[in-house]
Amino acid sequence: MANMAAPCRLRFSTVPLPTRSPAPWSLGVKGRTSIDATSLRGGASRGVGAAACAAMLAACLPRTAAAQRCAARTSYTRCAAGDAPTLHVGLVGYGLVGQELMKQMVAAAPKLEEQIGVKLEIAAISKSKVMALLPPGSDGWDESKEEPADLEKLGKYVVDAAASSGGRAIIVDNTASDGPAEVYEAWLLAGADVATPNKRAGSGPFPRYEKIMAASQKTGARFLYEATVGAGLPVLGPLQALLRAGDEVESVEGIFSGTLSYIFNTWKPGVKFSDVVKEAKEKGFTEPDPRDDLGGTDVQRKVTILAREIGLTIELDDVPVKSLVPDKLQSWEPPSGKKLGDAFVEAVSMLASPHFGQELTAYDDEMDALLQEAEAANEVLRFVGAVDVKAGKASVKLGRYPKDHPFASTQFADNICAVSSKWYTPRPLVVQGPGAGAAVTAAGVFSNVMEVMNGMR
Numbered sequence: 001m002a003n004m005a006a007p008c009r010l011r012f013s014t015v016p017l018p019t020r021s022p023a024p025w026s027l028g029v030k031g032r033t034s035i036d037a038t039s040l041r042g043g044a045s046r047g048v049g050a051a052a053c054a055a056m057l058a059a060c061l062p063r064t065a066a067a068q069r070c071a072a073r074t075s076y077t078r079c080a081a082g083d084a085p086t087l088h089v090g091l092v093g094y095g096l097v098g099q100e101l102m103k104q105m106v107a108a109a110p111k112l113e114e115q116i117g118v119k120l121e122i123a124a125i126s127k128s129k130v131m132a133l134l135p136p137g138s139d140g141w142d143e144s145k146e147e148p149a150d151l152e153k154l155g156k157y158v159v160d161a162a163a164s165s166g167g168r169a170i171i172v173d174n175t176a177s178d179g180p181a182e183v184y185e186a187w188l189l190a191g192a193d194v195a196t197p198n199k200r201a202g203s204g205p206f207p208r209y210e211k212i213m214a215a216s217q218k219t220g221a222r223f224l225y226e227a228t229v230g231a232g233l234p235v236l237g238p239l240q241a242l243l244r245a246g247d248e249v250e251s252v253e254g255i256f257s258g259t260l261s262y263i264f265n266t267w268k269p270g271v272k273f274s275d276v277v278k279e280a281k282e283k284g285f286t287e288p289d290p291r292d293d294l295g296g297t298d299v300q301r302k303v304t305i306l307a308r309e310i311g312l313t314i315e316l317d318d319v320p321v322k323s324l325v326p327d328k329l330q331s332w333e334p335p336s337g338k339k340l341g342d343a344f345v346e347a348v349s350m351l352a353s354p355h356f357g358q359e360l361t362a363y364d365d366e367m368d369a370l371l372q373e374a375e376a377a378n379e380v381l382r383f384v385g386a387v388d389v390k391a392g393k394a395s396v397k398l399g400r401y402p403k404d405h406p407f408a409s410t411q412f413a414d415n416i417c418a419v420s421s422k423w424y425t426p427r428p429l430v431v432q433g434p435g436a437g438a439a440v441t442a443a444g445v446f447s448n449v450m451e452v453m454n455g456m457r
Helices: 048-060 063-074 076-081 096-114 151-165 186-191 206-219 236-245 258-266 273-282 297-310 340-354 359-374 438-454
Strands: 007-009 086-094 119-127 132-133 146-148 170-171 193-194 250-256 379-388 395-404 414-421 429-434
Touching: 007 063, 086 151, 086 438, 096 119, 096 438, 119 151, 132 151, 151 170, 151 186, 151 193, 170 438, 186 193, 186 206, 236 250, 236 297, 236 414, 236 429, 250 297, 258 273, 258 379, 258 414, 273 359, 297 379, 297 395, 359 379, 359 395
Parallel strands: 007 429, 086 119, 086 170, 170 193
Antiparallel strands: 119 132, 132 146, 250 379, 250 414, 379 395, 414 429
16 A cells, blocks of 8 residues: 555554444434334334323433433333333353453443443343343353253344333344354344344355345344454444545555464564464464464455445455465364364474474475565565455455555554545555454444444433
């Protein structure tokens, strides 16, 4: 990307948890003026009589912030009881990100109810094979409620809970699999918002992607996916805002893998590439299958999401990728009974071991040669994804950049995204900050959850 010596830069050392939505086009009931009043969710339409009762009740109450919020709502019963509206949450996926998100929500719920006037209720949790449909007041997994996982049943349970309370439903998919993405359309059509860091829907088959977007537009339920690109960094939100405001994006380029960012920020001459890969896995930076990182599939998915956001009709396979996975591990399968990620790192270490002959040690040797060439030219190696809007193309590759280039300034597991547009030229808009880890990913998802809460105020 040209002219990047002095970009307009936004740096994030921690993940912000905004209390205002960056997408005012769909803030819940207040923004959906085209939908008939009788179809609005969240108890927004209870008839003129209920509205009048609520107004009279509010006039008699002290004008506290909570009372003012009640005055703006139309449910006489709820306001009279002093209850806040409830966002009922269904969690799909209860691994590192799912459990971290649960902790963040439970810890923040009392303060958010006080500040925003909306309750958070964990209504259901699903693991890969079992789920628990929870009673009100639950704050975690309940073994006594275990039953076989059924995502359609889970969605109905959460939607019904919201309907009963006059609140709102949201399903949060914390997995990295296609299964839940297949149900997004049904959840949205049922009126549940969907928030996710799962890249499968945004980068999967375009017809499915279109159906998901159409379902969201039809019902007003929101499909929120900020954490699919940049983890907790605000990448998609600002990009959407620029486009809606009338800017014309010319290109987007960046380091979108926290894993590969860590690897290439850490890897120095004299250190084996395979050892750095092993360290990244041990620190928890890699995808469940590290080949999604090293093979560029993770970045390929994020670039596809960005390209579609800008308006390109593109499939995942349309994005060429130069894989970093050794040929001998391209179709490799883990031994029975071993975790895929751990077994893969062991296989990489074996490939790099001198005990396996020159053919296998060539993996580290070839990578070391690339690093030495870059160092000799005073450059760095970076694994970068790019979208060229004018050409209608996207790509993922290992590139060399001068040491004064913004991409050379990344640290640890930073992500960095540079947007060049009609307004941001010759200097691009640059967003940089932590791009990997359960905490920042969960925080990115939580920010989407809070967008929905803000729409319920």
